[in-house]
Amino acid sequence: MAGNSDPLTPRAKLAVTAGKAVAAASRAAGRGSGSVIGGRVALKLDPDLLARLAQNLDVVLVSATNGKTTTTRLIAEALRAAGEVVSNALGANMPAGITSALAGGSEAKFGVIEVDEKYLAGVARDTDPKCIALLNLSRDQLDRAAETRMLAENWREGLAGTKAVVVANCDDPLVVWAASSSPNVIWVAAGQMWKDDAWSCPSCGGVMQRPGDDWFCGECGFRRPTPTWALSGDHVLDPHGSAWPIHLQLPGRANKANAASSAAVAAVFGVPPQVALERMYQVQAVAGRYDVVQFEGRDLRLLLAKNPAGWLETFSLIDPPPAPVILSVNARGADGTDTSWLWDVDYTRLTGHPIFVIGDRKLDLAVRLEVANQHFQVCENLDQAVQLCPPGRIEVIANYTAFQDLRRRVGN
Structure with missing residues (x-):
């Protein structure tokens, strides 16, 4: 849990200072925010820096192919109801960028961190998250990333037995397969518009049956889990069956789905759905998107x-x-x-x-x-x-x- 003892060794403090100096120089030279280069320098000086910076934070990790930057922003806004938040809001989502973001939040209680899909297992090991949100997996950057089935397998192995509460989209079979190795999963029916990466069963390779909003494998019985949270039109249904209205300035069904997952994450930290959803209304644009x-x-x-x-x-x-x-x-x-x-x-x-x-x-x-x-x-x-x-x-x-x-x- 968050506390006030200083977890940073003299070496770690030097690494943070050097990273900030390099980032400032990069910004001054007009080369962007400097967060990635600053983080790289800091991690070179102290390879354990990410773990040290996360030590005093209640950490949420957010990973997905689509929607992670927006969802990270919505969760951060919701959790500000319960304390100060540090977040990589600009989307630098590999270890260097994450380290830079956490180095800037010495007074924070919560760390809300977007993580590139390929790095999720490693960042989870370093940051000991209290909660991990998994939204979807779909084809992306075909020359760089492993295909989606392999990513799901990496998540499944990397998160097996995690102490974190995993908040996962039960409408995406690949996400369900990845999350099923975790002992504590909260399933959210967030929907899945794009289905072309999940026609074969991730468990046995059989053909997936998709009647209506449901899905199951006719061969091995792998099937959609029963959700405890759900997006229903313009409302989020909580585990008690109460419907909470979603009012967002961000457009589209996908952002309502992001809000539903964010409300489920906020509840893990004791922020009620009504408060969480009201706070999400503040978000107008995310790193220029929707502006x-x-x-x-x-x-x-x-x-x-x-x-x-x-x-x-x-x-x-x-x-x-x-x-x-x-x-x-x-x-x-x-x-x-x-x-x-x-x-x-x-x-x-x-x-x-x-x-x-x-x-x-x-x-x-x-x-x-x-x-x-x-x-x-x-x-x-x-x-x-x-x-x-x-x-x-x-x-x-x-x-x-x-x-x-x-x-x-x-x-x-």
């Missing part, structure tokens, strides 16, 4: 979508046709260099929208849209695309580095 910005006399709404599951959810929340849509795709290191995932996205959902295509891989995207029978124009840059857009608010959907490029261009 509406003025650019060239137009309103642009910035939406991040990094993989097929994310694009599917994003298409469900854009303004109806004929709202213009700008799509931007890069394939740099942070995005994954393989763009074959574009073929898994159902672009027919954009029928009726004027579409404008930009980004490093605009021609890959153009070929995909051509096959989907969509009307689009390829543009050189954001400025040209905005000039060509018909009137009305413009929806701008981009993957990771393309999104950062857009934010720089619009001064967000």
Whole structure:
């Protein structure tokens, strides 16, 4: 539990100071927040620093392919009702970035930490979390990450016997398989729009049956657990059957699902659903996502979508046709260099929208849209695309580095 004794050795304090100095120098040089380089330097000086920094905190880890940055933010907001929170709110979610974030929160009671899927087991070992939230697993960065079944296996092995309370989405068979090795699991019915990574049973490889919202394997009996928390329309149902209204400034069904999981996590720390959900209303945008910005006399709404599951959810929340849509795709290191995932996205959902295509891989995207029978124009840059857009608010959907490029261009 959180206390006030100082867990930091002189070496650890030196590592923290050096990390902060390097991060400040990186920021001054205009190279971003500096959190990753600062964390790397600090961990070089004290390899046990992450464990030391987490020692006095009640830690929540959040991992998933989609929604982890937003859910981390919602949980952090909810837990502030019970004490000070330190969090890697900007999404630097590997050990160096996490170490940097925790180094900045000496007075905090709670650490709410987003963790890259590949690093979850190691970070859980270092931080001894009280709670771990698992939201979904879907294909992403095919050149970098193991395929989803292997990630689920890594989670399952890494979390086996964990003392943490695991809050897991019972609608995602891969998440259920991963969480089932843990002795203390709270199941949340958060829904799953993208199902194409879970047609075979993660337990035996058999074909998954999916009647309605249920799922089970006809061969080995692996099946959807009974949830104690559930998203039901615009409400969260708690374990007592009470329905609590969700009021968010963030759009879409996916964010209601994130709020349901966040309410279940907050309850582990004694924050009641009503209080947790009221606090979540404060969150307007998350690291630029969902922001509406003025650019060239137009309103642009910035939406991040990094993989097929994310694009599917994003298409469900854009303004109806004929709202213009700008799509931007890069394939740099942070995005994954393989763009074959574009073929898994159902672009027919954009029928009726004027579409404008930009980004490093605009021609890959153009070929995909051509096959989907969509009307689009390829543009050189954001400025040209905005000039060509018909009137009305413009929806701008981009993957990771393309999104950062857009934010720089619009001064967000």
